[in-house]
Amino acid sequence: MRHVISPLDFSVEEIGQLLALADEIIANPAAYAHKCAGKKLATLFFEPSTRTRLSFEAAMLELGGQVLGFSSASSSSATKGESVADTVRIVQNYADIIAMRHPKEGAAAVARQFARVPVINAGDGGHLHPTQTLTDLLTIHRLKGRLSHLTVGLCGDLKFGRTVHSLIRAMLRYEGVRFVLVSPRELQVPAYIRTEMEAAGADFVQVESLEEHIAEMDVLYMTRVQQERFANVEDYLRLKDVYILDAAKMALAKPDMIVLHPLPRVNEIAHEVDDDPRAVYFRQALFGKYVRMALILTLLEEAEARPGLARAELPAASDTLVCRNPHCITTAENGIRQRFVQTAPGRWRCAWCEHDV
């Protein structure tokens, strides 16, 4: 582990170590208050995200380090046509570690190929957001005492929500996790996630009603259902309240269930729920800071032990295939070759954005 691009870059053992280190930091923050003195974090946010950026910056400051960077592409050289690859090769002269958010899928994977300092993917379009998954895992582990033998409800838009997909894939690796997938039929998890759950022998159900199933859950992970995701207005009107968590539904839940949300929340959780002790989505932001502290520390130690480039091994460049994903970093950046992983005979997946061709 040198760069963090995907939530699956961590083994179960590595996640255990990160969460244990986060626990130590929570227990004794003073012992870590100067660990990164003289170190700098660059936050390269090509699109804005208050929460994620401030969480990274707070993490670095609480380790005694310093922060520089930009908070939107309009205040960066990207407006002059500078590539991600060049930006990273320049910024590594100014910082010891980079947290990068970019609107294009695969942007962080590109950065990894060129950076001599650790790169953390702080979100690449709708693709991956590994520190959100780490945040979710630390929150569950701190508040439930374990990551195994839990019934995890995921509610809302399960089709497009990257945080949901990442959390399912991460939790699949723990024993005895049961998933209750609550969504309108149009917004069920994609086929590849269902395939992965089946391959792992996981126990899961796909249901339409939160009300009927909330009582089973140890953890409820809420996400927003956007009107524009529905095929027709009637379906939206029929279903929208079904996926709003309110006090009435909370009354049906276990007394020790916890409610998570990747935030920002718009109206999918009623404000009356905020004061319920089971609503932990604001404390989640606190755990997000601690897990990022653990991550920064771990990556900087690893980089000190093994300096230099730490490129991923990539498949050979292709001159015939072209990734058709309009959000792929290859559509925006010259000098990045098309590369594909063969997933099955005659089937290929872009090595950058991981879309199937």
Added chain:
Amino acid sequence: MRHVISPLDFSVEEIGQLLALADEIIANPAAYAHKCAGKKLATLFFEPSTRTRLSFEAAMLELGGQVLGFSSASSSSATKGESVADTVRIVQNYADIIAMRHPKEGAAAVARQFARVPVINAGDGGHLHPTQTLTDLLTIHRLKGRLSHLTVGLCGDLKFGRTVHSLIRAMLRYEGVRFVLVSPRELQVPAYIRTEMEAAGADFVQVESLEEHIAEMDVLYMTRVQQERFANVEDYLRLKDVYILDAAKMALAKPDMIVLHPLPRVNEIAHEVDDDPRAVYFRQALFGKYVRMALILTLLEEAEARPGLARAELPAASDTLVCRNPHCITTAENGIRQRFVQTAPGRWRCAWCEHDV
């Protein structure tokens, strides 16, 4: 005092303590250079303001603390529809104290209801800007040696200028303050300010000519008269030069008068005045930094002594009345109930933006 939303949140005694602390910091900055080591200030600026933001940031850095935040809504999660209430509940995980500027009136009052860390209102629309008033008071006190027994001229747009209203209300509480209110008839102070001055038994005059009255003043507080405030162009053309401070008018003033301005200045003070030793508007910015240092220190000490929520007591929520002020935070933010204070039989004032219904 835990949060600072309005200039009137301070008693006269508390203002005396803040100004005394600022004096101490000015006299011995080294003694305060590490007072906030390990603490973080979040500057949440939903609209830009260089001076105010940099003043807060410089204040925190000179106390040995650190700073994070955002400088415009476009680089914040507000673009994703996140509410002020949620933003504050998240950011308090990342910072020990919050300075917030927001375009909506009452936004800081909303933040106070949800924050476990101190919130300082750094300007909420055209409503309140308490640290500007503290800056004005420290400037006057440092340079005139007192806040009482002064003739204070206020010149320009006295109708819409929130800094003018705040300064009048703050100075009304000191003995022997006389106000010379210089403005075009259309831009006189609002009725409620006149009522307050009368209730306090203050000595004040409303005049149209700066030239005729500048000789009486110990303090002259300049503000800008914008063309669009005038009912017709003739009035504007007739009056615009009357409210421009130049060397000729300065020649009529006392040798120890001081000229303040909340800045930015556009053309209401001629550049020839800048080198006059009585022009203290740039030094005002320096006093603004020191008074913010005193404020941050005081609020952090208070928060340490009494942690947790420090909500204001609010009137009961109303299901019938609705605030009609288009700039009220209730127009922008779900989950904030309509609340009104009764000011007279049948008369109500919004508890958030303080507009009369």
Added chain:
Amino acid sequence: MRHVISPLDFSVEEIGQLLALADEIIANPAAYAHKCAGKKLATLFFEPSTRTRLSFEAAMLELGGQVLGFSSASSSSATKGESVADTVRIVQNYADIIAMRHPKEGAAAVARQFARVPVINAGDGGHLHPTQTLTDLLTIHRLKGRLSHLTVGLCGDLKFGRTVHSLIRAMLRYEGVRFVLVSPRELQVPAYIRTEMEAAGADFVQVESLEEHIAEMDVLYMTRVQQERFANVEDYLRLKDVYILDAAKMALAKPDMIVLHPLPRVNEIAHEVDDDPRAVYFRQALFGKYVRMALILTLLEEAEARPGLARAELPAASDTLVCRNPHCITTAENGIRQRFVQTAPGRWRCAWCEHDV
């Protein structure tokens, strides 16, 4: 030296001292890690520039100082019509040294007239960018061991590139420097640069082919040729590849030639060149940080020794002449008088933007 507005503000001796100090910092960074403790750098970027801003911020942080500022005009008070002169007079209350980038030519020269703290010009429109020139000089000196007796190739748009003009003027002062100026005929260096080279007795050639001349060069300074600079499309299509540096052209160059570029690079250097050890444009960014550290240290020491205003002597204000350069700071800022230097009988040059009238 108190402010740095132009690359020619430095004597050859002062440049020698700065480069020597940068060498010392590179050799022993720990000895400088706390030199600026308690000091603050304000980065006032009225237009965005990631590289330059982050380089300044990293430099100050590595000296143990702190940073505040803004990264684009939209998040500054400039949107409220505040002048550069007023911004500087306010910000000097918050910071010990200012690095300013502004879209108008002459903006930094205006700032110098009003600032009691050192001002570094971090780029004023298409005019001057002295720290880029210092970066280029340090890079050449570190990697070639000298600034004299070198054949320096400059390739691309030599007409509009300010970094090219500055580098030529800076290198002209060293012995035995030969210039190979490679550009399309339309984009040759302006007449005044040719005049300066002739006056200095410099050896130079103006050629059209990079391929034919690359073998002569010790240093190759690449810049971009933009399509819109060409009079007609045919010329552009005929010439565009001529000015792209690729592996084939590199094969013709000396084994110890070095390639510099002010960055951002778009497509004028093929990506295949990036891994050539002679391609030093990314390391250039590292040297840029070190030379800025040397500059900040030197200016702060000088400011401590001689505090107060350090205005340049300016020619008398003119009431008849007006600068016609649409990018001149005088077109944007009230309160700046028109001032001109006589360059020849009947010929005048604006004292701010240095354009001939």
